[in-house]
Amino acid sequence: MLKHFSIPKTVILFIVPYIILYAIYIQLNGEVSPGGSFQAGVIFATGIIAFDIINGSKKTHQFFSEKMLTVCGVFGVLIYASTGLVSLLFDDNFLDYNSIARTPFTNDPLVGQHIGIFFIEIGVGLTVASIMCLIYLVLRED
Amino acid sequence: MTEFFTIPFTLDPKLNIFLLCVISITLLLVCFRLIVSKNLIESVLLMSGFSLLISICYLFMDAPDVAMTETALGACLSTCVLLNLTKIFGNKEGKAASNPRTIWAMIICIIFVGFLTFASFDLPLYGKENTPVHQHLSKHYLENTKNDINIPSVVAAILASYRGFDTLGETSVILIAGLGVLLILARRKE
Numbered sequence: 001m002l003k004h005f006s007i008p009k010t011v012i013l014f015i016v017p018y019i020i021l022y023a024i025y026i027q028l029n030g031e032v033s034p035g036g037s038f039q040a041g042v043i044f045a046t047g048i049i050a051f052d053i054i055n056g057s058k059k060t061h062q063f064f065s066e067k068m069l070t071v072c073g074v075f076g077v078l079i080y081a082s083t084g085l086v087s088l089l090f091d092d093n094f095l096d097y098n099s100i101a102r103t104p105f106t107n108d109p110l111v112g113q114h115i116g117i118f119f120i121e122i123g124v125g126l127t128v129a130s131i132m133c134l135i136y137l138v139l140r141e142d
Numbered sequence: 143m144t145e146f147f148t149i150p151f152t153l154d155p156k157l158n159i160f161l162l163c164v165i166s167i168t169l170l171l172v173c174f175r176l177i178v179s180k181n182l183i184e185s186v187l188l189m190s191g192f193s194l195l196i197s198i199c200y201l202f203m204d205a206p207d208v209a210m211t212e213t214a215l216g217a218c219l220s221t222c223v224l225l226n227l228t229k230i231f232g233n234k235e236g237k238a239a240s241n242p243r244t245i246w247a248m249i250i251c252i253i254f255v256g257f258l259t260f261a262s263f264d265l266p267l268y269g270k271e272n273t274p275v276h277q278h279l280s281k282h283y284l285e286n287t288k289n290d291i292n293i294p295s296v297v298a299a300i301l302a303s304y305r306g307f308d309t310l311g312e313t314s315v316i317l318i319a320g321l322g323v324l325l326i327l328a329r330r331k332e
Contacts (some may be wrong), residue, residue, distance in 0.1 A: 026210075031293040034206040036301065042214040049222050066324065073317050080310055095306035110292045117293065117302040120309070127313050131320030132219060138327050139223050141230050 002053055012050050019047035023129075030121050031114070037121040041128025048133050057142050066137065069130040076127030083119045153202070162202050169195050182233050186224045193217040203268075207297060 002008045026033070027040035052060045084095035092099040097116025098109035153161075169192065176188045193216030200209040266273040283300055291299045301309050 031295055031298050033295065034297070035210050036207065036295075036298050039207060039210045039214065042211060042219065046214050046218045049219065053222075066328065070321065070324065073320060077310075077313055077317050080313055084306070084310070095310065097303065113291045113303055114293070117291075117298065120302055120306065121298075124309065124313050127317055131316050132215075134320045135323050136219065136223055136226075138323055140226050142329075 003056065009054055012054050016047050016050050019050065020044060023047065027121065027125050031117060037123075037125035038128050041125045042132055044125070044129040045132035045136065048129075049136050052137070052140070057137075057140065060137070064133055064137065066134060069134045069137070072130035073127045073134070076123045076125070076130070079123035079126065080120050083116055083123070087116075158202055162199060165195055165199050165202075169199075180235055182228050182231070183225070186221060186228060189224075190217050190221040193221075 002012075023040045023044035026035045026043065027037055030036040030040070048060070048064060083097075087096050087099050088094060090099040090102050095116075097112045100112035100115050101108055102112070172188055172192050172195065176185060176192070179185050179188060193212055197209040197212040197217065200206075200212060266275075283296060283304065287293070287296050287299045291303050293299055
């Protein structure tokens with residue numbers, strides 16, 4: 001806990017929003033640029049670790065408790081699996097996104113692939129971010 | 143196909159290989175320092191430096207996503223976890239490693255490195271196109287990504303769409319690992 005050291009406190013408080021913004025950038029640009037949801041999740045977790053180093057365990061526990069992080073991790077896998085289950089409703093294979101965009105208006109398999117990849121990347125990012133935070137917070141001295 | 147997969151910035155190949163050699167020698171020096179170090183905090187910081195250097199290596203070898211993962215996981219997250227554990231256990235000075243077993247272990251390691259170097263002469267050259275690995279499946283992925291999925295990042299296409307089932311398994315493995323750590327190490331309420 002570095003609350004009483006002014007230089008690390010100023011530097012880390014300055015840099016934490018940018019780390020989280022970078023994580024969101026990588027998450028949303030996973031289809032275009034190198035890096036994907038796994039990298040985005042880990043970078044988000046490093047931002048939360050920096051927050052924890054400054055503010056101590058009590059304040060982190062208000063926002064990121066162990067129960068909340070576990071629920072988020074399970075919810076990420078649930079988003080992934082339910083994206084796969086949607087294509088089963090359209091008479092297609094599990095995790096085959098070609099048929100997701102089969103609506104009365106359009107029937108473009110490429111749009112279906114884009115939507116499917118976007119949603120499963122959100123699921124992977126949520127799981128990785130919460131589990132990495134959980135491992136750090138459990139192995140921490142109080 | 144060349145317009146679809148463009149590389150925005152590349153170093154000169156000779157400069158690239160020179161920088162890679164410099165970083166490899168630095169990595170070897172860091173490893174020797176790590177073997178002889180007796181202080182816990184010093185070892186943790188040296189391991190963090192090793193991760194940082196090898197992530198620069200990955201960056202020079204055109205794998206920026208691996209470099210990103212190595213920096214965030216190896217240099218930041220595991221270093222923070224290990225430093226917290228050092229805080230719990232205390233920073234004890236260890237004894238110098240003068241065990242006779244160490245010498246035998248060193249000899250075995252050197253023989254093993256010799257064998258691996260001998261075997262590495264059979265490997266194809268780095269960056270060569272016509273190797274057996276790149277003939278069968280990766281060729282198929284590279285040629286069909288634009289028609290099947292139409293996203294520029296081939297790695298994301300393979301991970302999310304072609305091999306979506308594998309990635310589902312990997313995500314569940316991460317979840318199960320985290321839940322296992324929580325079950326073993328969480329403090330119980332008194």
